[in-house]
Every structure is written in C-alpha cells, then in structure tokens.
Amino acid sequence: xxxxxxxxxxxxxxxxxxxxxxxxxxxxxxxxxxxxxxxxxxxxxxxxxxxxxxxxxxxxxxxxxxxxxxxxxxxxxxxxxxxxxxxxxxxxxxxxxxxxxxxxxxxxxxxxxxxxxxxxxxxxxxxxxxxxxxxxxxxxxxxxxxxxxxxxxxxxxxxxxxxxxxxxxxxxxxxxxxxxxxxxxxxxxxxxxxxxxxxxxxxxxxxxxxxxxxxxxxxxxxxxxxxxxxxxxxxxxxxxxxxxxxxxxxxxxxxxxxxxxxxxxxxxxxxxxxxxxxxxxxxxxxxx
Amino acid sequence: xxxxxxxxxxxxxxxxxxxxxxxxxxxxxxxxxxxxxxxxxxxxxxxxxxxxxxxxxxxxxxxxxxxxxxxxxxxxxxxxxxxxxxxxxxxxxxxxxxxxxxxxxxxxxxxxxxxxxxxxxxxxxxxxxxxxxxxxxxxxxxxxxxxxxxxxxxxxxxxxxxxxxxxxxxxxxxxxxxxxxxxxxxxxxxxxxxxxxxxxxxxxxxxxxxxxxxxxxxxxxxxxxxxxxxxxxxxxxxxxxxxxxxxxxxxxxxxxxxxxxxxxxxxxxxx
Amino acid sequence: xxxxxxxxxxxxxxxxxxxxxxxxxxxxxxxxxxxxxxxxxxxxxxxxxxxxxxxxxxxxxxxxxxxxxxxxxxxxxxxxxxxxxxxxxxxxxxxxxxxxxxxxxxxxxxxxxxxxxxxxxxxxxxxxxxxxxxxxxxxxxxxxxxxxxxxxxxxxxxxxxxxxxxxxxxxxxxxxxxxxxxxxxxxxxxxxxxxxxxxxxxxxxxxxxxxxxxxxxxxxxxxxxxxxxxxxxxxxxxxxxxxxxxxxxxxxxxxxxxxxxxxxxxxxxxxx
Numbered sequence: 028x029x030x031x032x033x034x035x036x037x038x039x040x041x042x043x044x045x046x047x048x049x050x051x052x053x054x055x056x057x058x059x060x061x062x063x064x065x066x067x068x069x070x071x072x073x074x075x076x077x078x079x080x081x082x083x084x085x086x087x088x089x090x091x092x093x094x095x096x097x098x099x100x101x102x103x104x105x106x107x108x109x110x111x112x113x114x115x116x117x118x119x120x121x122x123x124x125x126x127x128x129x130x131x132x133x134x135x136x137x138x139x140x141x142x143x144x145x146x147x148x149x150x151x152x153x154x155x156x157x158x159x160x161x162x163x164x165x166x167x168x169x170x171x172x173x174x175x176x177x178x179x180x181x182x183x184x185x186x187x188x189x190x191x192x193x194x195x196x197x198x199x200x201x202x203x204x205x206x207x208x209x210x211x212x213x214x215x216x217x218x219x220x221x222x223x224x225x226x227x228x229x230x231x232x233x234x235x236x237x238x239x240x241x242x243x244x245x246x247x248x249x250x251x252x253x254x255x256x257x258x259x260x261x262x263x264x265x266x267x268x269x270x271x272x273x274x275x276x277x278x279x280x281x282x283x284x285x286x287x288x289x290x291x292x293x294x295x296x297x298x299x300x301x302x303x304x305x306x307x308x309x310x311x312x313x314x315x
Numbered sequence: 316x317x318x319x320x321x322x323x324x325x326x327x328x329x330x331x332x333x334x335x336x337x338x339x340x341x342x343x344x345x346x347x348x349x350x351x352x353x354x355x356x357x358x359x360x361x362x363x364x365x366x367x368x369x370x371x372x373x374x375x376x377x378x379x380x381x382x383x384x385x386x387x388x389x390x391x392x393x394x395x396x397x398x399x400x401x402x403x404x405x406x407x408x409x410x411x412x413x414x415x416x417x418x419x420x421x422x423x424x425x426x427x428x429x430x431x432x433x434x435x436x437x438x439x440x441x442x443x444x445x446x447x448x449x450x451x452x453x454x455x456x457x458x459x460x461x462x463x464x465x466x467x468x469x470x471x472x473x474x475x476x477x478x479x480x481x482x483x484x485x486x487x488x489x490x491x492x493x494x495x496x497x498x499x500x501x502x503x504x505x506x507x508x509x510x511x512x513x514x515x516x517x518x519x520x521x522x523x524x525x526x527x528x529x530x531x532x533x534x535x536x537x538x539x540x541x542x543x544x545x546x547x548x549x550x551x552x553x554x555x556x557x558x559x560x561x562x563x564x565x566x567x568x569x570x571x572x573x574x575x576x577x578x579x580x581x582x583x584x585x586x
Numbered sequence: 587x588x589x590x591x592x593x594x595x596x597x598x599x600x601x602x603x604x605x606x607x608x609x610x611x612x613x614x615x616x617x618x619x620x621x622x623x624x625x626x627x628x629x630x631x632x633x634x635x636x637x638x639x640x641x642x643x644x645x646x647x648x649x650x651x652x653x654x655x656x657x658x659x660x661x662x663x664x665x666x667x668x669x670x671x672x673x674x675x676x677x678x679x680x681x682x683x684x685x686x687x688x689x690x691x692x693x694x695x696x697x698x699x700x701x702x703x704x705x706x707x708x709x710x711x712x713x714x715x716x717x718x719x720x721x722x723x724x725x726x727x728x729x730x731x732x733x734x735x736x737x738x739x740x741x742x743x744x745x746x747x748x749x750x751x752x753x754x755x756x757x758x759x760x761x762x763x764x765x766x767x768x769x770x771x772x773x774x775x776x777x778x779x780x781x782x783x784x785x786x787x788x789x790x791x792x793x794x795x796x797x798x799x800x801x802x803x804x805x806x807x808x809x810x811x812x813x814x815x816x817x818x819x820x821x822x823x824x825x826x827x828x829x830x831x832x833x834x835x836x837x838x839x840x841x842x843x844x845x846x847x848x849x850x851x852x853x854x855x856x857x858x
Contacts, residue, residue: 078493105499116494120512124601129508133499141507143603150601167604182494189498349680352673359670359814360734368728375727399627443843444836445807447719448817451824452832456645458637465631535719538811552723564716571715 028053029075029193029225034084036070036249044070046249047084052193055223057216059230059240059257063269067249068229072195075227076108077101088193106133109186111215113198115178117170117185124166126181127153130188149188156184160214176207180214187218194219194226201231208232212239233265233277375557382565383558390547390566396461397543397570400536401529404468409522412473416480422492423484423510434477441474446532450541459540467541468529475528476521483517484510519585527578534567651829652837660831663819668838670733671805671815678737678805679798682744689745690752691778696764697756710753713746722808733814740801740808747800751793752786759785791857795850802846806839 034048044067052058060068073079075086077093086093093104109130117126131149132140139145157163160180170178179199186194196215200208212228216239219226230236236243237257245253245260245268253264262274330338417423419434449467457463487510495509537545544563551559607613657664692698692706721742725735759782767781809817816835823832 076497078497102499102501105497107499108497110494110497112490112494114490116488116490118491118495118509118512119488120515121508122604125508125603129495129500130498132495132501132504132508135504137501137503137507140504145601147600150599153601154599166601185494185498195497348676352676355669355673356677356733356737359732361730361732364728364730365734371728375724395630399631402623403627403631439844439847440840443803443840445803447807447810448820448836451810451821452648455824455827456641456648458634458641460634461631462633462638531715531717535717538719538723548720548723552727564720567720568712568715572711 028087028089029227030085030087031071031075032085032087034071034074034086035082036067036074036079037082044249045074045081048249048251050244050251050254052225052227054225055219056242057219057226057228057240058242058244059228059236060244060246061230061233061236061268062246064231065248066246068246069197071246072110072197072227072229075193075195076105076110102133106189107192109189109191109194111179111182111186111194111196111199113201115170115175115182115202117178117181119171120169122167122169123157123162123173123181124153126170127157127184127188130185133189152188153184156187157181159218160184175203176211179203179207179211183211183215183218187222191224194224194228196226196228198229198231200235208235209238215239233260378557379561381558382561383556384562386559386562387566390544390563393537393544393547394566394570396464397533398530400461400464400468400533400541400543401526401574404465404533405472405522405526405529407465407469408472408476408525411469412476412480413518415473415477416484419477419481420484422487422489423506434481438474438477438481441470441472442478443474444471446471446529447535447539450536451539454540459542461542464533464536464541464543467536468533471532472525472529476525479521480514480518483514483521487513516585520582523578523581527574530574531571534570648829648832651833654830655834655837656828656830657834660819660823660828663822664816664831664835664838667809667816667819667835668842671802671809671817674733674736674740674805674815675798675802678740679744679794679801681737682741682801683748683794683797685741686745686749686752690749690756693749693753694756696759696761697778697782706749706753710746710750713742714750718743718804718808719811722811722813726812731812731814736805736808736813736815739813740804743804744797744801748793748797752790755786755789756782788857792850792854795853799843799846799850803839803843 029050029052031048031050034045034050035043036045037043048071060071062068070079074081075088075093077086077096081094084094088104088107091104093101096104118129121129125143128143128145128149131145135145135149154163154166157166160183162177162180162184165173165177170181173181182199194215199211199215203211212235215226215228218224228236228240237260240257243253243255243257243260244251245264247268252267253260265274265277266272328335415434415437418425418430419438421427421431424431424434446467449470450463453463453467457466491513492505492509495505500508533543533545534548535545537543537547538549540546544567548560548563551557551563605613607616689706689709692702693710695703698706718739722735722739725738729735729738763785764777764781767777772780805815806817806820809815809819810821812818816839820832820835823829823835
C-alpha cells in the first residue's frame with residue numbers, strides 16, 4: 028500500500044509541479060497516471076523514490092514514511108521500489124546481464140559488484156527473468172545492440188530483480204512503436220499480476236492506459252482531476268484533463284478494440300477482480 | 316524583424332538593420348585590430364631577410380640532400396627514449412588526471428565550492444604551460460635527461476586529459492545514472508555502474524589521442540636537454556651538419572605518422 | 587515462446603562478464619607484451635638519483651620564486667615580450683585561418699576531386715608532423731631572430747590544425763542537407779555558402795577561438811628558440827637563474843590563458 032498525502036513539489040525556478048497530491052495505491056493495483064506534458068506525472072513518481080525531493084507532504088510505503096529517511100535508509104527503501112524508465116535508461120555500454128544484475132546493487136557489496144561477482148542466487152534469478160521476457164539468448168549482448176522493445180524488457184528485468192513491492196513506471200512506451208508498446212504494457216501488467224505487485228504507470232497514450240490499467244488517475248497542472256475506472260473516461264473528462272479536442276474517435280477506437288481483446292469490461296471494475304487482458308500463450312509471439 | 320512591411324510590400328532581409336550594423340562593426344573592429352598588429356610586427360621585421368628567405372630555403376634544402384643514411388644508427392637509442400618519454404609521461408598523467416577530472420566535474424565533485432576550484436586550477440595551470448617550459452624548469456631542478464622529459468610530458472598532459480575527461484563526465488546521460496540510483500545502489504556503485512561505463516570510451520580515446528600528441532612533443536624536449544631525439548637535432552643544427560638534420564627530420568616524420576596510425580587504429584577499435 | 591516452455595527449476599547457470607577481447611591468446615599476449623614493454627622502458631630510463639636529490643633545494647628555490655613573484659625588475663622586458671606575443675598570436679591566427687579555408691575545402695573528400703584532395707591532405711600531413719618548435723628553428727634560420735619567424739611558424743601550425751579539422755567537419759556534415767541545396771541548381775559557391783557553411787560554421791568559429799588560445803600558448807614557447815614573444819624573456823630568466831621573474835612570467839601566461847579561455851568559451855556558447 029502506497030499512500031501519498033499532501034505531496035507538494037516546488038522547483039527552484041518557482042514552478043509548482045505538484046500542488047498537494049493525495050493518493051492511495053492498494054497492493055496489487057495497476058494504476059495509470061495520465062495527463063498532458065508538464066502535468067507533473069514524472070515529478071510525482073520521482074517523488075516517491077525521492078529521485079526528486081518532495082517539498083512538502085508525506086509518502087508512505089507499507090506504513091514506512093519515506094520523506095524523512097537518511098541516505099542509507101533511503102537506499103534500502105529504493106531497493107523495495109523498482110523503476111522502469113522512458114528511454115529505457117539502460118547503461119548502454121554494459122551487457123544485458125550486467126544491466127539486469129545492477130538491480131541487485133543495493134544488496135551487493137561494492138567490491139563484489141565491481142568485480143561482477145554477484146551471488147549465484149541473483150544470477151539464477153536474472154536468468155529466470157530474462158527467460159520469462161524471452162531474452163535469455165542475449166545475455167552477453169551489449170545493451171546498445173538491442174532494439175527498443177528488447178531494451179525495455181531488460182529494463183523491466185532490472186526493476187523486478189530488486190524483488191520490489193511497488194513498480195514505478197515512467198512512460199514505458201514513449202519511444203516504442205504501437206505494437207511493441209502494447210506488448211510491453213501487457214508484459215508489465217502480467218508480471219504485476221504474477222507477483223501481486225502494485226504499479227504506478229505514467230503514460231501519454233490514453234488508449235493504452237484504458238486497455239491495461241485497472242484504475243486511471245488524470246493529472247493536470249499538478250492536481251488530480253480524475254480518479255476512477257478506465258470506463259469512466261468520457262469525452263468531458265478527457266477535455267478536462269487535456270483540453271478541447273475531438274475525443275469521440277479515441278474512445279470509439281478503444282471500444283472497438285475492447286470488443287476483441289478484453290474479456291469483459293465493466294464500467295465500475297476497479298477492484299482486484301479486474302484483470303489485465305489475457306490473450307493466451309501466443310502473446311509472446313513477435314516479441315523476440 | 317527580418318520581415319518588414321513597406322507600402323504593403325513585404326521585404327525580407329537576412330538580418331534586421333541593427334544586427335546588420337553590429338555585424339559590420341564587428342568585422343571592422345576585427346580588421347582594425349589585425350592591421351594594427353600587422354603594423355607592429357612589420358616594424359620589427361627586417362624585410363630584406365624575408366625577401367631573401369626563399370633563396371635561403373633553397374640553399375638549405377640543397378645542403379640537406381643527400382641525407383646521411385648511416386647516421387640513423389646513432390639515433391636508435393634516441394628514438395626509443397623519445398617513445399618512452401611519451402608513453403611513460405602519458406601513463407603518469409592519466410593516473411593523476413582521473414581523480415582530478417572526477418573532482419572537477421560538476422556532477423561528481425565532492426564539493427562544488429571547495430574541491431572543484433582547486434581541481435580546475437590544477438587543470439588550467441597544467442594546460443597553460445607548454446611541455447617545453449615544463450622541461451626547462453625540470454631540467455634546472457632534476458638535471459638533464461629522460462627523467463625530466465617524462466615528468467614534463469606528464470605534468471603538461473594532466474590538464475589536457477583531465478579537462479577532456481571532466482567534460483565527458485559532465486556530458487553523460489543522467490537517465491542511466493538515475494536508473495542505477497533508483498535500484499538503491501551505494502555512491503561508489505553508482506560510479507562504477509552508471510558513470511564509468513559511459514566515460515570509458517572517452518577515456519580510452521583521450522589517452523591515445525594525448526599519447527599521439529606527446530610523441531610529437533617529446534621530439535623537441537631534447538632542445539632544452541630533457542632527452543630524446545631533439546638533442547641530436549639541436550646539436551646537428553648547431554654543427555651545421557645538414558645531411559644529419561634531414562635524416563632526423565625523416566625519422567620524426569616516420570615516428571609521428573606511425574603513432575598517428577596506431578592511435579587511429581586503437582580509437583577505431585574502441586568506438 | 588521460450589518463456590512459456592521452460593518452467594521447471596533449471597540447473598544453476600554460471601555467468602561471467604565477457605572479456606573485452608574475446609580471443610584469450612590475443613588478450614594474454616597484449617597483457618604480457620604491455621608488461622614487458624613497461625619493464626624495459628622503465629629499466630632503460632636512467633635516473634641519476636643523486637642529481638635529483640641535488641635538485642630538491644633548487645626546486646624549492648624555484649617554488650619560492652612564486653612568493654612573491656617579481657614583476658618589477660624586468661617590467662619593460664616582460665611587457666614588450668607580452669605585447670609581441672599578443673600581436674603575433676592575432677596576426678598568425680587570422681592569416682592561418684584564412685589560408686586553411688581553401689586548403690580545408692580541398693582536403694574534404696566529398697567536395698574536392700582526387701588530385702586536389704591528395705595535394706591538400708599532403709600539405710596538412712606535412713605541416714602537422716613537426717612540432718611548432720622544430721618549425722620555429724628553421725624559420726629562425728630563414729628569417730632571422732624575431733617575431734616574424736614566430737609568426738610564420740604559428741601560421742603553418744594553424745593551417746595544419748584548422749585545415750584538418752575543417753576538412754573532417756565538412757566530411758562529417760549531413761549529406762541530405764547538402765543534396766537538397768544542390769538540387770535547387772545553384773552554383774558551386776552558392777552550394778558552399780548555403781549547404782556547407784551553415785553546417786560547419788558554429789564549430790569552426792569555436793575552433794578558431796580555440797586556436798587563438800593555443801597560438802598564444804605556443805607563442806610563449808617559440809621564443810625559447812629565438813622566434814620572439816614572451817618565451818624569450820622566460821628563457822633569459824631561466825638562464826640567469828632569476829626564478830622570481832620566471833615565476834612572474836609564468837603567472838602572467840596562466841592568467842592570460844585563463845582570460846582567453848573563458849572569453850572564447852563564452853563566445854562559443856553565444857555562437858552555438
């Protein structure tokens with residue numbers, strides 16, 4: 028359970044990126060955070076693991092207050108939160124394996140990590156995860172040799188090997204093509220399902236958000252303007268979040284796709300029963 | 316605005332009047348400075364010598380051929396010394412430049428107010444003083460020989476390597492560092508996983524690049540007594556042994572081209 | 587795919603960081619070779635430790651010269667040397683850059699026909715092989731002692747440096763933009779002016795300023811072999827063991843280099 032209370036972030040330039048956010052994310056919930064550029068989505072998730080220091084307010088993860096932690100405790104807390112980045116943010120000149128193992132750095136001593144002598148259990152776990160995302164044949168490839176979708180899957184492995192309680196996902200599909208975007212979103216949701224993880228996913232693409240998330244939060248100018256199920260995103264709501272635009276077509280498109288991809292769609296389904304769309308075993312096809 | 320409306324006709328100019336005037340004024344001032352400097356120089360020049368120079372050059376060239384090929388046997392040791400001065404000097408510089416660079420880079424320095432200015436001062440003073448001047452100082456202090464040359468090259472190269480390296484460190488992709496930080500890694504681990512892999516190619520490139528430059532620099536250190544082939548060059552010129560001078564020049568060209576080839580190969584292999 | 591098929595517990599798989607050079611033999615040969623070279627190189631470096639120890643007090647005296655440096659006694663000499671260095675720097679940078687533009691254009695493979703390309707590349711290779719000081723020795727022989735020899739030296743060095751970088755920059759430019767301008771049917775000079783110049787100009791202005799900075803530093807060195815500038819003063823000071831004056835000159839050089847560097851850095855930022 029992640030609780031944000033009265034979270035405020037004011038940058039040195041005076042911009043108030045967040046204006047008192049109150050938000051609870053229960054265990055096992057996949058929540059999508061939508062909103063226009065500059066709404067504060069990135070700032071919000073970075074305030075959770077304090078890559079950006081919040082100015083005011085509290086962030087509690089399973090009861091532990093994160094905003095008051097010292098450096099050492101903060102590192103321990105960060106180990107419990109996996110993060111997935113927009114431009115993958117892999118260390119490009121390290122191999123796939125090194126990138127995945129870097130998720131265990133917090134649990135490994137400096138010299139062990141420097142000589143790449145990770146614990147065998149970590150290495151086993153890394154292989155298992157890479158196998159799970161279909162990349163176990165690329166272990167020793169350098170990260171900059173991979174395609175966008177492959178890199179993002181390495182990024183997912185790096186976040187999951189931390190054995191996190193919460194996933195912070197920042198625009199996972201912003202640099203991917205539409206097909207790969209869906210595959211990545213699907214993978215993230217499945218993995219959350221498997222591990223009973225909760226996740227906050229920043230996402231530009233309203234369509235993807237509606238397809239995969241159980242709950243949608245709309246952010247505008249640092250304030251929450253919508254919080255509810257994907258079905259509740261009406262043209263009016265979208266206008267409120269993004270501004271005037273013809274939203275009918277977006278929603279229609281979603282409904283058409285809902286028809287053949289999602290099992291059932293109930294307007295009020297925000298609870299644990301609502302699952303990420305299950306598409307059968309051939310879902311990994313095309314991903315490798 | 317470059318676009319002006321006049322009598323309902325839009326006229327377009329590359330710059331508006333004010334910018335145009337500033338640019339012209341800039342050119343004018345530049346020209347004046349240049350002409351003035353040229354005049355100062357011309358006052359101190361014996362133009363007769365200048366007009367006589369082509370004849371002199373021809374004369375000198377004719378005395379240089381044919382090169383005295385046998386002389387090369389006296390040079391092997393000097394060539395070896397020259398290469399060693401460059402290589403060992405570069406190694407020494409790298410060892411000292413790495414910590415300096417990390418202290419000087421805004422994103423890795425332990426303290427922006429205290430450590431960074433010191434590191435920058437080291438870089439600037441090392442860079443401002445040419446290796447020949449360093450050699451001049453060091454020959455006076457530790458005596459003539461290869462040792463003075465190595466240290467001179469080393470001291471001069473610290474600034475160069477550290478400057479390029481710290482710029483590379485400042486230009487790294489912060490996202491990658493952020494990602495490693497987000498895993499809960501310790502400070503040194505962030506350095507080893509997030510920063511070093513990103514600057515390693517730049518580091519290798521800088522080392523080889525500087526080594527290449529140092530080969531060239533070490534050919535002259537002998538002029539002030541700091542070992543290497545320059546010693547033979549200055550004594551041959553002093554004795555007017557022009558046929559030896561041409562051999563030395565050829566040797567220098569070959570060495571420099573060789574080092575340039577090596578450095579190009581290595582840089583190619585790294586990147 | 588693979589993910590779905592293997593679910594059972596797999597045997598522990600080892601993982602080791604792949605080495606940079608995959609061929610083990612080559613890798614070890616390189617390490618051993620480097621070790622042997624270092625051993626021999628260090629072994630043949632003759633260090634007369636007795637002499638080095640003797641130098642320690644002299645070194646201390648030299649450092650002592652900085653506290654305080656002596657600007658006063660040889661003020662006239664220092665100032666005239668400094669002036670000389672400054673205008674040598676300005677003239678040689680301007681002339682050098684002007685000369686290297688045609689040579690640089692000629693040495694760019696995508697602009698020049700083969701014979702011109704090889705001729706210009708040859709000029710650049712020769713001007714770059716020799717350290718400035720070696721060129722200066724010969725120029726002093728040809729033109730006599732004094733700043734003109736230094737001027738010619740720095741011009742040659744500037745051409746070698748600037749021409750090469752200009753040529754490389756032109757070779758690296760975006761061919762699509764160049765093609766688009768060519769497609770409009772302009773003349774060769776128009777093409778250079780509209781397609782090539784805008785792409786290379788900002789960097790070239792920056793490099794010109796950088797070369798100004800280098801030329802000032804070099805002007806301090808060519809003086810040591812008699813080609814004018816502040817180096818002459820410095821050399822004389824060392825010859826007379828006048829470390830206070832030497833320190834003053836060195837501080838002046840550092841100061842001016844810093845000023846030039848900061849200004850050129852500022853200007854470069856404005857341009858780019």
